[in-house]
Amino acid sequence: MSLWSRIANAFRSESLNREIDSELESHLEEARAAGRDLQEVRRAFGSPLRHREQIRDAKLLPWLDSLGADSSFAVRQLKKHKVTSVAAILSLALAIGSCTSAFRIIDAILLRPIPIKNPQNLYATSREGINFSNEFSNFDGSAYPMFQQLRAAVSDQAELIAISYSERMDLAFSSDQAVEKAHIQYVSGNMFAAFGLNPAVGRLFTDSDNLHPRAHPYAVISYDFWSQRFHRDPQVIGKTFHLGDTIFEIIGVSEKDFTGTEPGTVIDIFLPTMMHPSVTRDDSTWHRTFVIVKPGVPREPLRAKLEANSQAFERNRAKSFVGMPQQALENFLNQREVLEPAPQGVSGLQHDNRPALAALAILVSLVLLIACANVANLMTAQASARGREMALRISIGAGRARLIQMVLIESAWVATLAAVIGTLFAAWSAPFVVSLINPPDNPARLILPADGRVLGFGIALTVLVTCVFGLFPALRASAINPSSELKGGDDPHSRRRVMHTLVALQVAFCFLVLFVAGLFVTTFHRLAHLSVGFNPDRLLVLSTATPSPQLAIVWQQIADHLRSVPGVQKSALCDSALLGGNSSNDYISISGGRPIEVLAYFRKISPGWLDEMQIPLLSGRDFLPSDSGPSVAIVNETFAKTYFSGQNPVGKTFERAADEVVVVGLVHDASYRSIRELHLPTVFIPFWQNRSDSEPKLIGDATFIVRTAGDNPLSLAQALRAEVPNARSEFRVSDIRTQLELVQDQTVRERLLATLAFFFAAVALLLASIGLYGVLNYSVLERRREIGIRMAVGAQATDIVRRVTADIFLAILGGAAAGLILGIISARSLQSLFYQVKPTDLAMLALPSLTILAAAALASLPAVLNAVRTDPVQILRTD
């Protein structure tokens, strides 16, 4: 209580003074009434100021009091140098804002534990080893029957939870028939209890809601979905919706902050794993397996037990494998089980963006350092003007610590104001940057709360920044030797040396940022201009589904029907669009040999599809409507190179499992699943083709590709969406995209990196230029007498320019050289983010060098002109 009253007293210091004075007054009056001599009493009291000071020290916290005094003095100082202060605060604000928004994004994706009871006990499993493409890889998907086996095997040591990859699916609430999209995740019944989650309304799943395949049509919706879609209506319990061919009933709303285990996706609806269409299949890996380790259970034996069980499961399953090369089979069976801590959940967004986010973090830190160097320079320049003031303060008894405190408080003010503005900037920019990560169709949502973590980061950053740019000027100020300072200083050049060092640092960091930005921009440029092997312009991709699968001929009729829509030029069918994210592969063999260890990639297409995609036919023919049965295929050049050593494969045959396939055509290479990887050996087969041993297949979903006449294909989207059910009433278009979007989505990360890196490069250059301008300007002002004298005795303008700029250009060159070395070193660790860009290319190195030199020349122009225009007569008269 006493501490509190002393803190409170520090804030009512004026009224405290009045109270002390009036008590003194009343004492004097008593003394006079007692007949004493007032003069004598006053003498006995000593100085009233000292008296007041002593009582104040007792009544309040002296350090807090002096802090208050320094703080208001600092504000006066900042107000005195308005332009410098505003420049310092704004440049720092920009840097702090960038840092804060980078932190918010990185925190939300990579660092923040998901809001469950014991995130530190949560682990994720995956299996790593040599995959079918003969590369080392790590995959976290597993099949449900295997999960059930593992769960039972380790039930005394850990709780295993199955959580599917989130899917964005079409559903329709029974209340209003419109089709809408929602993020759906299938979860095992124990998830909610294991995570310690409570229902907001209704109840959550338990294991008894997840016993038998297709027997539990119940759904739990997330609090977020409940708020957005149902405005927190408690009547939501019991509502039903159609998903696929099932009607689900909502039984509860999950706990408020829980949005699933995939940062970047906010789950709308949770369903029991038993309702997943592939729940009984042992060859479909559609969910992740999370592990909550029980207290006191060591990890390694648990991992080994999981590995033994999963390998046993796969060995059992592999007995039925046909057509797999021996080596691939062995690699497959020897996969290692990995158990990794996953307090932050697991998502593709994390995996894909980790290196990019790290690069971003480095870039913003560099920008922050540049801004700090800038402010340090501005403060050092100001400190020179205040050298005499400091010397005077020391002479009349101010302690060093008190001087450090005074200068630091000024820095803290700058940092705090900058942090406030920067936080506002971050509040706008962080969601903006996230919106850049998002493919337009599937807007990933990142929860970006402004909570204690962000506040803590902001405060830590502010303190750090204050120390980085404030501590040095503060120590310098306190180290002043009053007697020499009052005479004019021992070493008038020392301050300039400090400033030049800071300029060199700034240039080095700036070079690094420009260099890395250049690499990112070039990478994006190269990728954006890569040939994909087909023409994506004016193409619409209509993912379509029907609850009751139909024969291929029905699908073909709809494709033909779409051609009659005005504005449609062509229309064809395929199982899934190129670059659309789906791939299907298999081993093949040639003339009865053993399966070849390179996977071939398959795509089912209808006649006319190749022509519509504008993939050129090099030899042979397109499919004909009469090409039925399993026997025909069209292959690409890479396929011919891989399996037929470059010979024309038309007329040749290969085997896929038990089927013999005749190659009827050869086409140009086109990107299959990624524009980045080398072209894959691709096989196109007729859309209606069946394996020889099966009945004519019924198809539940496929993709129409439509080429439009107009330049904006999306203008036809609504008409086509309506036209599909017109052709066959139960068919629904679940998704419409342009093929161009699919191509551009491939470079979302690169575009984001290039955009942000370019922005940071611009900021870094601007800040460094301001810093350079400030330093040169200061040194010209400081040396104006010297310049005046030199001009008076006949120095030429070029001589003056050389003298003023020589040192600083040396600093710039030194900085650029350091930046170059740093750049080449750091580019190595960023290699995975570049595409066909070599950091050591001359062009990559020349660009930042020239940019910095040009900026430096521009920034030094005003100061140089000022120096040359010095009027010696006027200068020498005033001093």
Added chain:
Amino acid sequence: MPKPDSLQGSLDLLVLKILSRRPGLHGYALMTAIQDTSGEVLRVEEGSLYPALHRMEEAGWIRAEWITKDSGRRARIYELTATGRKQLASEESRWSSLTAAVNRVLRTA
């Protein structure tokens, strides 16, 4: 060499003791009370009385309030708190053990 009227750090004890007998004294009255009861031997320096009073007030031993006296003058009067009473007891015992010790030395040396 300390002056004979120096209080040697026992100002707190005296103030607490006097306030325990006569609550509601103001600063000047406290000063004269110490002087009078000590037979003019102990004199409080006016410059150190008030800082000491404010320090004890912050420590929670005494509390103060402003009153207007019959004469129309305003005065800040002090009285002991419960904590102050405990403090007085411990200061008194400290003082008596100190003087007893000094006396022993004087007798035996």
